[in-house]
Amino acid sequence: MASLLRRPQNIASSSRQLIEAAALSRTLARRPASIPRPLYAYARSRQYATRPGGEPNEANSGKKLDQSTGSAAKGMEHLYSQSSPMSSGPPGPGKKPEDDLLAGRTKLTPQEEKALDDVFNLVKKGMPASMAEDIDKALVRIKKEGMPKELRDTVKECADEGMSPARAAKLWRLTTQMARHTVESEMKDKAKAAESESTKQQTSESPAPDAKDGGKKKGSSKPEDMFSSVKEIKFDLSNILVSAFVAYLLYRLVMPTDNSREITWQEFRNTFFDKGLVEKLIVVNGNRVRVYLHRESVASMYPESPAAQAGFYYYFSIGSVEAFERRVDAAQNELEIPSSERIPVSYHEEGSWLNTFFAFGPTLLFIGAIFYLSKRASGGAGGGGGAGGIFGMGKSRAKKFNHETDIKVKFADVAGMDEAKAEIMEFVSFLKNPGMYQKLGAKIPRGAILSGPPGTGKTLLAKATAGESGVPFFSVSGSEFVEMFVGVGPSRVRDLFANARKNTPCIIFIDEIDAIGKARSKNGFGGGNDERESTLNQILTEMDGFNTAEQVVVLAGTNRADVLDKALMRPGRFDRHINIDPPTMEGRKHIFAVHLKNIVTHEDLDYLKGRIASLTPGFSGADIANVVNEAALVAAREHCESVKMIHFERAIERVIGGLEKKSLVLTPEEKKTVAYHEAGHAICGWYFKYADPLLKVSIIPRGSGALGYAQYLPGGGGDMVLMNELQMMDRMAMTLGGRVSEELHFETVTSGASDDFNKVTRTATAMVTKWGMSAKIGYIYYPDSSESQDAQLQKPFSEATAQSIDSEVKRIVDEAHLQCKQLLTEKKKEVGIVAEELLAKEVLTRDDLIRLLGPRQWEDRGEFSKYFGGGPNAGDEKKPAGPDVGVGEGGGGLPPTPLGGEGAPAPTMYRRGDGGIGFRA
Numbered sequence: 001m002a003s004l005l006r007r008p009q010n011i012a013s014s015s016r017q018l019i020e021a022a023a024l025s026r027t028l029a030r031r032p033a034s035i036p037r038p039l040y041a042y043a044r045s046r047q048y049a050t051r052p053g054g055e056p057n058e059a060n061s062g063k064k065l066d067q068s069t070g071s072a073a074k075g076m077e078h079l080y081s082q083s084s085p086m087s088s089g090p091p092g093p094g095k096k097p098e099d100d101l102l103a104g105r106t107k108l109t110p111q112e113e114k115a116l117d118d119v120f121n122l123v124k125k126g127m128p129a130s131m132a133e134d135i136d137k138a139l140v141r142i143k144k145e146g147m148p149k150e151l152r153d154t155v156k157e158c159a160d161e162g163m164s165p166a167r168a169a170k171l172w173r174l175t176t177q178m179a180r181h182t183v184e185s186e187m188k189d190k191a192k193a194a195e196s197e198s199t200k201q202q203t204s205e206s207p208a209p210d211a212k213d214g215g216k217k218k219g220s221s222k223p224e225d226m227f228s229s230v231k232e233i234k235f236d237l238s239n240i241l242v243s244a245f246v247a248y249l250l251y252r253l254v255m256p257t258d259n260s261r262e263i264t265w266q267e268f269r270n271t272f273f274d275k276g277l278v279e280k281l282i283v284v285n286g287n288r289v290r291v292y293l294h295r296e297s298v299a300s301m302y303p304e305s306p307a308a309q310a311g312f313y314y315y316f317s318i319g320s321v322e323a324f325e326r327r328v329d330a331a332q333n334e335l336e337i338p339s340s341e342r343i344p345v346s347y348h349e350e351g352s353w354l355n356t357f358f359a360f361g362p363t364l365l366f367i368g369a370i371f372y373l374s375k376r377a378s379g380g381a382g383g384g385g386g387a388g389g390i391f392g393m394g395k396s397r398a399k400k401f402n403h404e405t406d407i408k409v410k411f412a413d414v415a416g417m418d419e420a421k422a423e424i425m426e427f428v429s430f431l432k433n434p435g436m437y438q439k440l441g442a443k444i445p446r447g448a449i450l451s452g453p454p455g456t457g458k459t460l461l462a463k464a465t466a467g468e469s470g471v472p473f474f475s476v477s478g479s480e481f482v483e484m485f486v487g488v489g490p491s492r493v494r495d496l497f498a499n500a501r502k503n504t505p506c507i508i509f510i511d512e513i514d515a516i517g518k519a520r521s522k523n524g525f526g527g528g529n530d531e532r533e534s535t536l537n538q539i540l541t542e543m544d545g546f547n548t549a550e551q552v553v554v555l556a557g558t559n560r561a562d563v564l565d566k567a568l569m570r571p572g573r574f575d576r577h578i579n580i581d582p583p584t585m586e587g588r589k590h591i592f593a594v595h596l597k598n599i600v601t602h603e604d605l606d607y608l609k610g611r612i613a614s615l616t617p618g619f620s621g622a623d624i625a626n627v628v629n630e631a632a633l634v635a636a637r638e639h640c641e642s643v644k645m646i647h648f649e650r651a652i653e654r655v656i657g658g659l660e661k662k663s664l665v666l667t668p669e670e671k672k673t674v675a676y677h678e679a680g681h682a683i684c685g686w687y688f689k690y691a692d693p694l695l696k697v698s699i700i701p702r703g704s705g706a707l708g709y710a711q712y713l714p715g716g717g718g719d720m721v722l723m724n725e726l727q728m729m730d731r732m733a734m735t736l737g738g739r740v741s742e743e744l745h746f747e748t749v750t751s752g753a754s755d756d757f758n759k760v761t762r763t764a765t766a767m768v769t770k771w772g773m774s775a776k777i778g779y780i781y782y783p784d785s786s787e788s789q790d791a792q793l794q795k796p797f798s799e800a801t802a803q804s805i806d807s808e809v810k811r812i813v814d815e816a817h818l819q820c821k822q823l824l825t826e827k828k829k830e831v832g833i834v835a836e837e838l839l840a841k842e843v844l845t846r847d848d849l850i851r852l853l854g855p856r857q858w859e860d861r862g863e864f865s866k867y868f869g870g871g872p873n874a875g876d877e878k879k880p881a882g883p884d885v886g887v888g889e890g891g892g893g894l895p896p897t898p899l900g901g902e903g904a905p906a907p908t909m910y911r912r913g914d915g916g917i918g919f920r921a
């Protein structure tokens, strides 16, 4: 009642009809009293709960209708649920609502029947016809089946003591409940009848059990299938969190929050407004109205309704504020609500979720990106420990390989470097059996630097050391210490060594150590690199910091041992310097043997290894691995059962010269120039004692810019370590053979010989400035700019000496040119024969040259004649087994080797010249 007093509009807007009805009742309503609107609302709500349409709907009967509550509009089911203001209230625990309703039914006496008629007539006043009809039905039923005790008592109380608001409300409730119950019973009966009818039909139509199974089997969703598909989904915590967050955002965007529900204007009007339940209205953003109800009124009557919860509200959308205001005014006028009691309406502006999201989105994205990047930067740390710095930036990025599972490499897999292996095996025995050394007082070496050209197997050797010694292996590249933040490098070094100490005995391998281990600059010219130097200092400190009992071996790989800081190389740090050179002929055979293990081939393995090793001087282990793999790919492309010799040769050609460029068509003149150029080289190689005899020449352009391509057998056996002056002169003359041939056979010359001149000049310069082969300059070594920083700025010789060097270089090159010109003039006819044959066939082999020129006068050194034939007694020689080198195919070439360097052998590949017309010599 307190709530009623506080809200006079509740009473003021009570149903006029009800008050009228109560006043009209002469017998029952002696003291007419207003009935609180919530009670009236309750009573009216029964009608909607049973039949949302307000009309008895026969078509909705049977299965289609919910058997207890009728069907509600989609999304509005909650309004008709048991706990909503529109339901009959919660049933007692364990009881059905009708148990209470029908408790203590007894037959009616005639007086009671009359009193009941009066009451029901009173109640029916002001009701819609449909509901009055239900009330009548209920009355008939009560008369037939008896009156429930509660109703009887209430009717009696009304008769004895008169009508009061509470009794009126109770009567309303009981009569409408009875009406509803009657309707529901009818529906249930109908539904039962329909159900039994359909079961009968089903039993007559249902298929045999087998057929059912069959049907199930046919279905695509077998339980196992479903499980297997479910199993495949990977549940990753971060994925789940992100998906959950996104789903929540979407949900919040699409769905309103739980403490609100959308209704229509009609529902607002009929369910809340007309019943005086509305406390206030808030118009949000001019397009939505929030309806706040009198919570106490709702809670006292429907404790379980969501509308009774604090903060809950209904809302509906409006087209325009003006229209809404007009409608509300009209509704209030209709209900004759005085202006002082009208429902307050306020106006709010609020940002939507979407707006908030867009407002904060970029900031969140930015923060997220920074977080992600810093996470990435700190990722890949090999084990924990150590100071991580900001976002773990300072953590070591070394990958830790488990010796039992990850490292399968053994010394047997590393071929062609026996000395290096022997040296490093000592580390293995130290790691396996340290006591043996320590008891004799020997200090254990701390580490070794493996230096050598790229791909010679430094990393492989380090891995094999770890594999053999059975200890964990930390692998990191020098460049991974370098980061744009100051202090990260030293911090990562500390972290790496801290991890290693936790895992002793172990091996740390720092690849490309020159990235951090370069000699620290003395004069600071060009700006120092403090970060790199402090990283290096940290490595020096850490390596000093080991005590000899700590079994941590540090191996480092580099291609530039010459630039490393001296402090790094001193005993007590990297004690051992192991130099790994490109493999020799024997080494290449062994490396081929290692990699051929995985290849299917029916060739004679000894012959195969020897021949392809001869064809690959200067190749590193990585090149060899690549050739073997490439050969297998070539064979597979041709659908062969096994890899044959021809495939290996093609692979070598491809590795050296690139793919044949059949699309590049040379004009006949260009082709002729290339052919005579190549023929010039070939004739020189064939007739000069110390030059390299031709193995194969082709004038098919190749991918790497070569218009012609020749392969020569290195005269020194490919592994030549020393060259004498005669050899150099012959080779230089041969290198100039291409240009001289052009001079002799054409009116003019081309730009294609520039690469030849480069080689010749470098050799001649080295002869003068390094190898003491010029009487005028004498026995002096002048470093070039690649060897000394000083030489980059200032020439290490006087101007006069420079002139002498120039003249001496020119003299040597001129001598080589003269030597070549004499030979080619003498052999002009042979050059023509070879060139014409080359033009006709595009590819010539050693056998063709023997056929055209006769066997070579000079005996080939090394094992080449064993694999390629063609020595001075070639006619008598038994031809080696296996196919000829690349008959009818593009030529191969020896790998480029540095001329002017240590014992550079034959010229190898001839590329497009500067003028773009180029071809090879």
Ligand SMILES: Nc1ncnc2c1ncn2[C@@H]1O[C@H](COP(=O)(O)OP(=O)(O)OP(=O)(O)O)[C@@H](O)[C@H]1O
Binding pocket: 413, 414, 415, 416, 417, 452, 453, 454, 455, 456, 457, 458, 459, 460, 461, 511, 512, 557, 558, 559, 591, 594, 620, 621, 622, 623, 625
């Ligand atoms: N001596 C060898 N025996 C067998 N295989 C080898 C040998 N040397 C190199 N290889 C092959 O070449 C690959 C590359 O070798 P690796 O990575 O050890 O070269 P690297 O000297 O460390 O090169 P880089 O200096 O460029 O780091 C190896 O995986 C292996 O397949």
